[in-house]
Amino acid sequence: MNGATAVLESLGRAGVRVCFANPGTSELHLVAALDRTPHLRAVLCLFEGVAAGAADGYARMTGIPAVTLLHQGPGLAYGLANLHNAMRAASPVVNLIGDGASTHRGLGAPLESDVAALAGPVSRWVRTARNPEGAGADAVAAVAAATGPPGAVATLVVPADVAWSPGGRAARALPEEPAAPAPVGTVNAGRDSTILLGGPTLRARGLTAADRIARATGASLLAEAFPGRIERGVDVPPIERLSGNPVDARQRLAGCRHLVLAGAATPVMAFAEPGTAGELTPPGCTVERLDGDTTAALEELANRVAPHLRARPYKPPATPNEPVNRPLTAEGVAQVVAALLPQWAIVVDEANTSIVALPDGTARHDLLTNSGFAIGLGMPLAAGAALACPDRPVVCLEADGSAMYTPSALWTHAREGLDVTTIVLNNRAYAILRRERTRLLGQPGGSALFDLSGPDLDFVALATAMGVPGSRASTTGELTAQLKQALAEPGPHLIEATVPARY
């Protein structure tokens, strides 16, 4: 068994089931081993950013790391932005890099590059396999490092000579270490307290426990502004998300004297402003952090402070009606999606300034957002989520600007026959830059560099280029009809929703 086979077999034994690959010449032995590994599905992506974002989406929906198979330094580089997003969402990802042969290093071959240096900033763990004998154990260690909790990117670099040399041994998965118990004793969840939920606490279990705590203690609940995954809809207690607008967020936190971080990071401004503090918490607010298994910590706290309060079955208002027909806006898109969203849908939201808060009454669904702010995540994330949950429809709300970083994700939607309906909210602008320029410089409008018209991007043609059926909607009626059809048919669809820019 060569080193490549040892790596892939060990990954399979450790429970890895999907590899999102954009292979190159230095990882041909890894590809050959992948093709021979049972139960490990290889999914071709035409760009590394698609592979990385898809692995993130898969991890968010399963908790299991997928593998990204990328090519030396430049291939890894194209994957880094979405690996950054995976890192921020604490998604477990095994980032497997096929590097040039270690014996070839230092010769100055065209693709020679410092893979470990590039991977460092997005990885919790980076290791270069030194020999085929240890490569299997390296792979198993990568899975353990990625899995956490919390999840993270673990980068394993396999030089070509380690991959092709004999002496490899498949390694067994490491026994799972239970997460350390969280120190819940000191949490003070009273009326001047806010619990900020993030990470895994935003599933039904954590939200139910937090709801019990809040009802018993008067503590206030908030969800982090850009959660990796949040469960919503029927039978899940609703929770307010902290605003992404720093003025609103600061106002919301103004009365908070004690902030409990349950799986969330300290809330800060995403972007600095002259003369403004970066933290969003008010002066004097104490901050306490739950570590380890934060969902279990919330349940323990709930059992202590609210032993007799049971989960409150949440019955949202009736599903909203389809809106009356009128020219499409971002709000109109949200209304149509809310009215038509199927039960157990997965919603990916990278609509940026067109960001749509689905109204109450929406079907039970998971919402995935861009925790890391590196745009170009949406359509790849949707691919990974759809592969993870083949029985659940995925609705991907995408923006025109961000769609253009990873457009070939659509090809993977088509190739794998994924049940993803992508709605591109096309406002023909980098509207977020217009908004921020107004806020920061006091100059509305701004640069020609924010204008995406001239020529207008044609997303229906883009979908056609990738083998995805496409259509265009400019009224709520058109969107309703097209979304109904897309949701009724299996496989991918794209709808270009023409909306006015808000900024």
Add this chain to the structure above:
Amino acid sequence: MNGATAVLESLGRAGVRVCFANPGTSELHLVAALDRTPHLRAVLCLFEGVAAGAADGYARMTGIPAVTLLHQGPGLAYGLANLHNAMRAASPVVNLIGDGASTHRGLGAPLESDVAALAGPVSRWVRTARNPEGAGADAVAAVAAATGPPGAVATLVVPADVAWSPGGRAARALPEEPAAPAPVGTVNAGRDSTILLGGPTLRARGLTAADRIARATGASLLAEAFPGRIERGVDVPPIERLSGNPVDARQRLAGCRHLVLAGAATPVMAFAEPGTAGELTPPGCTVERLDGDTTAALEELANRVAPHLRARPYKPPATPNEPVNRPLTAEGVAQVVAALLPQWAIVVDEANTSIVALPDGTARHDLLTNSGFAIGLGMPLAAGAALACPDRPVVCLEADGSAMYTPSALWTHAREGLDVTTIVLNNRAYAILRRERTRLLGQPGGSALFDLSGPDLDFVALATAMGVPGSRASTTGELTAQLKQALAEPGPHLIEATVPARY
């Protein structure tokens, strides 16, 4: 004057004329300064890899660095692959990164990232501007570091607070230091010698001097396998390129006892093979390197060894005829392009396994190839070359696989009205991986991961999506008619050439 204005004004004073930008929220002051800087043209790219590749193309055709304006770590990451290619081609590029405010660092904001660590592997020079007072001088130092010779990527990181704070001063350009004279005294250019030309020596001046040396001494001449830029055609002595196939290259160099590197790197195998040395030179071959101004060194040597030999005006055979009509192959594409290529065209070649050696008799042209092997360079490089040389037609030979890394370059072709005709040789495969698998593993064909059919990519629709007129050719006759029309009309065109995979 704030720090941002100091940076942009100083760049303009140092002779920078173009900025390829994909801006984000942390560089809004840099954008505002850019919009105010006279003589500095801002070109919007929808993806950082396009900006980086365009800067490379511009630098290859002018020798002057263009600026790339990229956004924090993730934006830079998307630009790294083509910055790697620029580094390998020794292209001068000023890589300007708008980072988050230095006062915000350490708070864990979503986009916080280690920009300097990411830029290091592709940069000769990395500096973070510390204050607005010094930012102008930092910009001038970046231009000097990028310019060389040889050219390189110089990364200047400007935190948002340095950009927005007052106290900036525009700096003057540094006086140019003349390149150190090259040590030519010891060059032994005899019959058992080979001069391997690379970098700037592959222009008419260097090729003419090398031709004189070869005629006088019997030395053999070769061009590096993947030159950044090589002049070819009428009045330029033709030169053989070292083969990219290691077996052929080793055979070609077998008799060489003395190798003179004139602007080229030591020839090595691009990819390692088990049990094979990485160097392509035969054992015992001595290697000598010309440093400094290598073209001047060749001219000095020519004047010493061949004082009475003048330049030989090269009259190539008549332009080849248009081929007879038959189903299209990669060779057929080469024949059509050679027959129709206008004088002073610029040819970008990223056709990979469909790589086209234009036959003798082709019009005078510059050929730009992918020295760094990170694919996705072609269409961005063509954008930069066309902007640099608005009076010269650009023909971009692209492959299906590599086109999918940076497809939005086509949108920049359309937005700027660039005279670029892109021919995508679509063989529906990562054929290079099939070829290498056969060579390395002895297993022909190979993985489903190398198959780009299912669904077939539709490059005509892709061009339409980006505002570029597109057509499809499957015979030499169709290609001839479509290429004639594309060359006759101003502005960008795309022709999808359906060709069989060679591997």
